[in-house]
Amino acid sequence: xxxxxxxxxxxSHEYEKxxxxxxxxxxxHPISKGYDLVQCKLCSFMYADVKVTQIELDNYYSNISKYxxxxxxxxxxxxxxxxxxxxxxxxxxSNLFTDxxxxxxxxxxxIGGLLEQLKNLGFENITGIxxxxxxxxxxxxxxxxDCLHSSLFDLNDSFGTYDLxxxxxxxxxxxxxxxxxxxxEKILSPNGYIYIECPxxxxxxxxIHAPLQELNTEHINHFYEKGFLNFFGLRNxxxxxxxxxxxxxxxxxxxxxxxxxxxxxxxxLDYKIQFDNEILASLxxxxxxxxxxxxxxxxxxxxxxSNERNVAxxxxxxxxxxxxxxxxxxxxxxHLFLFDNNSxxxxxxxxxxxxxxxxDLDKYLGNEKLKIIITSLIHQNSxxxxxxxxxxxxxxxxxxxxxxK
Ligand SMILES: [Zn+2]
Numbered sequence: 294x295x296x297x298x299x300x301x302x303x304x305s306h307e308y309e310k311x312x313x314x315x316x317x318x319x320x321x322h323p324i325s326k327g328y329d330l331v332q333c334k335l336c337s338f339m340y341a342d343v344k345v346t347q348i349e350l351d352n353y354y355s356n357i358s359k360y361x362x363x364x365x366x367x368x369x370x371x372x373x374x375x376x377x378x379x380x381x382x383x384x385x386x387s388n389l390f391t392d393x394x395x396x397x398x399x400x401x402x403x404i405g406g407l408l409e410q411l412k413n414l415g416f417e418n419i420t421g422i423x424x425x426x427x428x429x430x431x432x433x434x435x436x437x438x439d440c441l442h443s444s445l446f447d448l449n450d451s452f453g454t455y456d457l458x459x460x461x462x463x464x465x466x467x468x469x470x471x472x473x474x475x476x477x478e479k480i481l482s483p484n485g486y487i488y489i490e491c492p493x494x495x496x497x498x499x500x501i502h503a504p505l506q507e508l509n510t511e512h513i514n515h516f517y518e519k520g521f522l523n524f525f526g527l528r529n530x531x532x533x534x535x536x537x538x539x540x541x542x543x544x545x546x547x548x549x550x551x552x553x554x555x556x557x558x559x560x561x562l563d564y565k566i567q568f569d570n571e572i573l574a575s576l577x578x579x580x581x582x583x584x585x586x587x588x589x590x591x592x593x594x595x596x597x598x599s600n601e602r603n604v605a606x607x608x609x610x611x612x613x614x615x616x617x618x619x620x621x622x623x624x625x626x627x628h629l630f631l632f633d634n635n636s637x638x639x640x641x642x643x644x645x646x647x648x649x650x651x652x653d654l655d656k657y658l659g660n661e662k663l664k665i666i667i668t669s670l671i672h673q674n675s676x677x678x679x680x681x682x683x684x685x686x687x688x689x690x691x692x693x694x695x696x697x698k
């Protein structure tokens with residue numbers, strides 16, 4: 294349980310601690326104590342030394358799959374930017390794999406957004422696999438695409454074998470990549486291909502939408518080119534293609550993604566680990582920029598809350614988890630009113646404070662003076678507008694919004 298995590302790329306136990314990341318999380322969250330970001334001394338890989346088991350993480354994810362909610366999903370292709378991003382992957386794959394009859398599986402397919410795009414391009418033998426039952430139902434019933442219900446770790450030959458397996462925005466989440474790749478290989482054809490895509494840790498520093506956003510509770514592996522090459526090379530995969538691309542995420546912001554296509558070799562490639570001499574400095578630059586921005590935000594909050602006892606926090610996501618840690622540490626006397634629009638978060642508790650529905654904000658605005666912190670830096674202005682509309686409509690004047698951006 295409290296054992297340090299070995300390097301998910303090369304299995305070495307030798308690492309250097311780089312940065313402690315703290316969160317204030319839901320009571321039942323497996324990473325509630327935060328973690329150290331570490332670097333493997335042997336292969337240079339950067340990862341979160343989380344002290345949990347894969348089973349604990351797995352249970353947590355399968356119980357609260359945010360991908361089930363169409364409005365907030367990022368894998369379903371319901372948002373224009375998602376659609377463009379997924380269509381781009383599908384076109385890339387159709388250029389590389391000209392035989393439309395190859396068998397393709399998208400493991401961690403969410404609600405089938407990428408598969409739908411592949412289907413549009415003429416691929417017929419496509420299957421989704423996802424640990425969430427409702428994602429499977431949506432992919433099958435709404436997209437008309439075969440979909441199997443399974444965790445990445447429970448694959449076996451009864452699922453069939455596939456010439457191309459897609460693992461898009463999955464690998465950064467997995468604690469035990471060794472077991473994960475062994476499981477995937479149970480459904481990979483001999484000499485089959487893997488298409489993989491992840492956030493590119495080498496470029497975190499280029500697009501910071503919120504401080505330390507990439508060092509969150511969900512992304513515990515930080516891949517960059519040599520990380521991919523080492524991971525797959527050590528497991529006898531040949532690199533067919535690798536590169537960086539800038540995609541737009543659901544909010545419309547730019548995001549650097551690393552992608553690669555690897556082919557399993559039936560012979561021993563005798564791969565030699567390549568140590569990357571740039572990734573540490575690159576991540577440290579990202580952390581330093583983030584810490585400076587974060588300190589400014591904490592300063593704004595502190596100077597606004599000097600006389601306050603009550604404060605509302607609007608938006609409970611990754612940035613809020615880090616903010617709450619600092620706020621509660623500095624001001625344990627504060628009474629927090631937490632609000633979020635995600636129905637999966639409503640009703641949960643953080644540090645004994647219950648999360649309420651964002652739309653119910655006015656029910657909590659009594660005669661007392663209250664300041665509201667909007668934690669979303671990307672959506673700050675639109676959320677502020679919504680809150681101001683409520684305040685004007687209800688003629689509430691004793692409320693003030695603290696702007697972090
Ligand atoms: Zn390593």
